[in-house]
Amino acid sequence: MKHTVLAILVGACAGLLAFVAAVNNSRQKQAAPRVPRSDASPSLVFQYFPGEPKGYAGYTDHVSMQQTVNDDLVEHDADWQFSRIGFAKGFLRTVLRRADRSPSAPGIFRMEGVSEDDAMTIEWIARMQTDGIDNASPSTSNLKSIVDGMASDIASTGPRRSTFGSRAGVDGREGLERDEISAERLRELTKLMRDAERRGASRAAHARIVPRQSRG
Secondary structure: OHHHHHHHHHHHHHHHHHHHHHHHHHHHHHHOOOOOOOOEEEEEEEEOOOOOOOHHHHHHHHHHHHHHHHHHHOOOOHHHHHHHHHHHHHHHHHHHHHHHHOOOOEEEEEEEEEEHHHHHHHHHHHHHHHHOOOOOOOOHHHHHHHHHHHHHHHHHHOOOOOOHHHHOOHHHOOOOOOOOOOHHHHHHHHHHHHHHHHHHHHHHHOOEEEEOOOOO
């Protein structure tokens, strides 16, 4: 009987000690300073592709790029479309201007401290310029021409709602589709586009140009 009582007491003490230790550990975790999660990417690069396809290859790649961008846009809402296209317009315009003025052949544009949202947009731009090729090599200039045209179209007619193939031939223009949208809403979206365009231009303007033969 005494052994049984002793065993119960020992077990109870052990349980109490474990409970106290768990409480103290929880308090220490709560009191410890939390390291804030950074929403910025430490480094991001954008590959610049010089030149622009000509002739038949130029035509097919222009159409292919138009289809690629259009069909990607229709998968997203209006705010996403206007923000992405606006950022891409400003970003690519500045990339090409800086590339033309660069004393050495630029290969990549390296950016530091890029926000998560801007990083996703830049990665989207990079994906479009490689996914949209057909018979020619990737061309940053070709993508820019598509983005500029797309920005002009959606600013006047609204966001894309139909795939490229389903709208081919409408009004004699491939990939054009119209969507009912109020004038006030369209003004909101075009303002969103202009703000994103300025942000994209600023991001490219502050990027460090790395020559093609170097990766440092």
